[in-house]
Amino acid sequence: MDRATVEAKMTDLLVDELGLDRGKITMGAKFEEDLEVDSLGVVELLMALEDTFGVSIPDEEAESITTVGQAVDVVMEKLAG
Amino acid sequence: MRNAMITGWGKCVPPAVLSNADLETLTDTNDEWITTRTGIKERRISHVEVSDLSAVAAQHALAAAGLTATDLDLILLATCTADRAVPSAATMVQAKIGATNAAAMDVNAACSGFLFALSVADQMIRAGGAQRVLVIGAEKLSFFLDFTNRSTCVLFGDGAGAVVLEASDESGGLLAFELGSDGTAGDLLCITGSGTEGNPMRTLPPGILMEGPDVFRRAVTAMGDASTRVLAKAGLALDEVDLLIPHQANVRIIDATARRLSLDPARVFVNIASYGNTSAATIPIALTEAVEEGRIRPGANIVFAAFGGGFTWAAAVFRWGSRTTPITTSAAQLPPSTATALELLAPNIALHGKGI
Numbered sequence: 001m002d003r004a005t006v007e008a009k010m011t012d013l014l015v016d017e018l019g020l021d022r023g024k025i026t027m028g029a030k031f032e033e034d035l036e037v038d039s040l041g042v043v044e045l046l047m048a049l050e051d052t053f054g055v056s057i058p059d060e061e062a063e064s065i066t067t068v069g070q071a072v073d074v075v076m077e078k079l080a081g
Numbered sequence: 082m083r084n085a086m087i088t089g090w091g092k093c094v095p096p097a098v099l100s101n102a103d104l105e106t107l108t109d110t111n112d113e114w115i116t117t118r119t120g121i122k123e124r125r126i127s128h129v130e131v132s133d134l135s136a137v138a139a140q141h142a143l144a145a146a147g148l149t150a151t152d153l154d155l156i157l158l159a160t161c162t163a164d165r166a167v168p169s170a171a172t173m174v175q176a177k178i179g180a181t182n183a184a185a186m187d188v189n190a191a192c193s194g195f196l197f198a199l200s201v202a203d204q205m206i207r208a209g210g211a212q213r214v215l216v217i218g219a220e221k222l223s224f225f226l227d228f229t230n231r232s233t234c235v236l237f238g239d240g241a242g243a244v245v246l247e248a249s250d251e252s253g254g255l256l257a258f259e260l261g262s263d264g265t266a267g268d269l270l271c272i273t274g275s276g277t278e279g280n281p282m283r284t285l286p287p288g289i290l291m292e293g294p295d296v297f298r299r300a301v302t303a304m305g306d307a308s309t310r311v312l313a314k315a316g317l318a319l320d321e322v323d324l325l326i327p328h329q330a331n332v333r334i335i336d337a338t339a340r341r342l343s344l345d346p347a348r349v350f351v352n353i354a355s356y357g358n359t360s361a362a363t364i365p366i367a368l369t370e371a372v373e374e375g376r377i378r379p380g381a382n383i384v385f386a387a388f389g390g391g392f393t394w395a396a397a398v399f400r401w402g403s404r405t406t407p408i409t410t411s412a413a414q415l416p417p418s419t420a421t422a423l424e425l426l427a428p429n430i431a432l433h434g435k436g437i
Contacts (some may be wrong), residue, residue: 017340038118039293039294040118040293040294040297040331040333042294043294043297043298044297044333044337046298047298047301047302047337059294059295059298062294
C-alpha cells in the first residue's frame with residue numbers, strides 16, 4: 001500500500017469515526033491542538049487503524065503520535081515490517 | 082429444563098445531585114468538557130451506606146416479583162464499596178429486609194460485579210442449590226472522590242439496583258455468559274487506601290486511579306469481543322438482539338463498543354447522563370429503567386456487557402420471560418435528607434482539598 005492510499009484512508013477514518021471536518025485535516029495537523037482530538041480520541045483512531053489496516057499499534061507507541069502525519073508514519077512502518 | 086428467570090427488578094438512587102456546574106466549583110473542569118468527554122451531566126451522592134441503598138432497591142425488586150423477603154434463599158451483593166469488610170453488606174441487607182431464610186455474601190468484581198453475581202446466581206439455581214436469589218449491584222463511590230484528580234472525580238456516583246432470579250420451567254433466562262479476569266494489569270484501574278495493604282499506620286489517602294486511554298481500549302475490546310462470543314454461544318445473530326445494556330462508564334466506551342459490534346445505537350440503553358459510573362450498580366439500575374420505560378418486551382433478547390477494575394469483564398445473553406410489569410409495588414424509600422451533594426462531599430474536600 002502506498003503512502004497516498006494510507007493518507008486517504010486515514011482522512012476517511014478521521015471524518016467517519018471521529019466526526020472531524022475534512023477541510024481541517026492536514027498531515028501536519030496536531031490532534032490535541034489543531035483537531036481537538038483528546039487522548040481517548042487518539043485511542044479510538046488507533047483502534048480503527050488496527051481494524052482497517054490489520055496492524056497492531058501498542059499503547060507505548062501510541063503515546064508518541066501527536067500529528068496526523070505521525071499516525072501515517074506508524075501505519076506505513078507496521079505495513080512494511 | 083430448569084431455568085432462572087428475572088421476576089423482579091428495582092433501583093434506589095439517593096436524592097442529592099452533583100451537577101457538572103457543581104464540579105466547576107470543585108475542580109478545574111466545565112460542563113462542556115465533561116459532557117463531550119464522558120456523556121455525564123450529573124451523578125447522585127449518597128447520604129446513607131451501600132446496605133441502605135441496596136435494601137431499598139431489594140424491596141422494590143421483591144415487590145415486583147410478588148415475593149416477601151423470607152422467600153429468598155440467597156442474597157448476592159456485588160460491590161467494591163461495602164459499608165464494612167465484616168459483616169458483608171449482603172448480610173446487612175439480609176437483616177434490613179428480614180430475609181431470614183437466605184444466606185448472604187458480597188461479590189467483588191468491581192464494575193463487572195453484577196454480571197459475575199448474576200452468573201453465579203443463575204448457575205446455583207440451575208444446579209438446584211437455590212430457588213430464589215436476590216442479586217444486587219450497589220456502590221457508594223463518592224467515598225473515594227478526590228477533587229484534585231480531575232480525570233476521575235467527574236466520573237463516579239452512587240446508587241443501587243437489584244433483581245430477583247427465580248427457578249422456572251419457562252424457556253429463556255441466561256442463554257450464555259462469559260466471565261474473564263486479567264490481574265496482571267490491575268494497577269491501571271484501582272482504588273488505593275481501600276484495603277489492608279501496608280500497615281495500620283499508613284497515611285496513603287483513599288483515591289481512585291485510572292489510566293484512561295489504556296482502560297478505554299481494553300474496555301471496548303473486551304466488552305465488544307465478549308459480547309460477540311456470548312451471542313455465538315447462544316446461537317443468536319446480531320439482528321436478534323433487542324437491547325444491549327452495557328456498563329455505564331463513559332458514553333464513548335459505550336458508543337465505541339456498539340460500533341465494534343455494528344449494533345444500531347437505537348438498540349443500546351444509555352442512562353449515564355443521569356448517574357455517571359456507579360460501578361456494579363450501573364447494569365441493574367439500567368435494566369430496571371429499561372423495563373419501566375417499556376424497552377423490554379416479553380421474550381426480548383438482552384445482551385449485558387461490563388468491564389472494570391481487576392481487570393474484570395463479563396458479557397451475557399439473557400432472554401426475558403413473559404412478564405414485563407411488576408406484580409406489586411413497594412413504598413420503600415431511603416430516610417429523607419435535605420443535604421446537598423456539596424454538603425455531603427465536605428469531608429472529601431477537607432481530606433484532599435479542591436482541584437482549583
